Amino acid sequence: MELYNNIYKNKTVLVTGHTGFKGSWLSIWLNKLGAKVVGYALDPYTERDNFVLAKLSEKIVDVRGDVRDRKKLNEVFEKYQPDIVFHLAAQPIVRLSYSIPVETYEVNVMGTVNVMDCIRKAKNTRVGVMITSDKCYENREQVWGYRENEAFGGYDPYSSSKGACEIAINSFRRSFFNPKDVKKHGKAIASVRAGNVIGGGDWAKDRIIPDCIRAIEDGKKIEIRSPEAIRPWEHVLEPLSGYLLLGQKLWDEPAKYADGWNFGPNSDSIIKVWDVAEKVVNIYGEGSLRDISDPSSPHEAKLLTLDISKSRFKLGWRPVLNIDDALKMTVEWYKKYKTEDVYSLCVEQIEEFIKKGDR
Numbered sequence: 001m002e003l004y005n006n007i008y009k010n011k012t013v014l015v016t017g018h019t020g021f022k023g024s025w026l027s028i029w030l031n032k033l034g035a036k037v038v039g040y041a042l043d044p045y046t047e048r049d050n051f052v053l054a055k056l057s058e059k060i061v062d063v064r065g066d067v068r069d070r071k072k073l074n075e076v077f078e079k080y081q082p083d084i085v086f087h088l089a090a091q092p093i094v095r096l097s098y099s100i101p102v103e104t105y106e107v108n109v110m111g112t113v114n115v116m117d118c119i120r121k122a123k124n125t126r127v128g129v130m131i132t133s134d135k136c137y138e139n140r141e142q143v144w145g146y147r148e149n150e151a152f153g154g155y156d157p158y159s160s161s162k163g164a165c166e167i168a169i170n171s172f173r174r175s176f177f178n179p180k181d182v183k184k185h186g187k188a189i190a191s192v193r194a195g196n197v198i199g200g201g202d203w204a205k206d207r208i209i210p211d212c213i214r215a216i217e218d219g220k221k222i223e224i225r226s227p228e229a230i231r232p233w234e235h236v237l238e239p240l241s242g243y244l245l246l247g248q249k250l251w252d253e254p255a256k257y258a259d260g261w262n263f264g265p266n267s268d269s270i271i272k273v274w275d276v277a278e279k280v281v282n283i284y285g286e287g288s289l290r291d292i293s294d295p296s297s298p299h300e301a302k303l304l305t306l307d308i309s310k311s312r313f314k315l316g317w318r319p320v321l322n323i324d325d326a327l328k329m330t331v332e333w334y335k336k337y338k339t340e341d342v343y344s345l346c347v348e349q350i351e352e353f354i355k356k357g358d359r
Helices: 023-033 071-079 094-099 101-121 157-175 179-185 208-218 237-252 273-286 311-313 323-336 342-358
Strands: 012-016 038-040 061-064 083-088 127-131 188-194 195-200 222-224 230-235 261-265 270-271 289-291
Touching: 012 023, 012 071, 023 071, 023 237, 023 342, 038 071, 071 101, 083 101, 094 101, 094 157, 101 127, 101 157, 101 237, 127 237, 157 179, 157 261, 188 237, 195 323, 208 222, 208 273, 222 273, 230 237, 230 273, 230 323, 237 261, 237 311, 237 342, 261 311, 270 273, 273 289, 273 323, 323 342
Parallel strands: 012 038, 012 083, 038 061, 083 127, 127 188, 188 261, 195 230, 222 289
Antiparallel strands: 230 270
């Protein structure tokens, strides 16, 4: 794969959170781009995760550790001297953040600060792409998408932790990686926010696609907590293509692209949770839905969208898949993971995605 000006070939790329859903897909893509991938993360969530089934531990350097552990994180930077860092390690679930708020802030905020401090001290590291969330914005349930220059905030612990991450990233960028002084320090960091990401190999709780697949496989009704909630749905390869493009831009022109960026879908993929579940049932050919919404349940945003104009015009990035294409690729993975080589399945979907983007 000769993409992104071939800048990833033979580069050492550190991916925190490589055992997770997005991290595993990014690690596979970087591996195919010829990068020397070093992963740093906790153990995978289940034995059916994409990381496990793709046997990624046999294909990259697999280091298990917590981003809250500064000593071990520093040791990894010192040993492997990464050229580029993609920071994805996080506590990623809104509802879980109500149960473990302190851990959510520790992992998301201090984990991000620890990674940035390692980048600051590392001799060879030139680029850091810090993944936060679309939920980092102060959500006013507005119908238009949030732009990168809007206020950070968040109602729940997870969302507010991601808003706090953005504030910390801005501070580190100004204080230690100022684009005006890039000739002195030689480093660039950017933050990226994606929509609701879907794709094969995600088994996390309280996410609509894993909930659908588990229920279908168990022969149960799919229980929908927030049927009217509207989200910007996108296949995992969409934001990852943006992260990789941004990494290339930061490498080539660090002063120009060290900023915050949104990577969301086109407007026709911003639809209700219930509609997504119905589409999954239709594509899979099995399943039925049950509304279990409860007004007394913990608060979750009902409407959230991203404005992606900046990424379109300044990066030249655009979404490739509509909601139906994204769901077809996702369901295909879940229908094939038990019988096919999962690493090859992921590579095939990456290649299919690239071909569609070239049309």
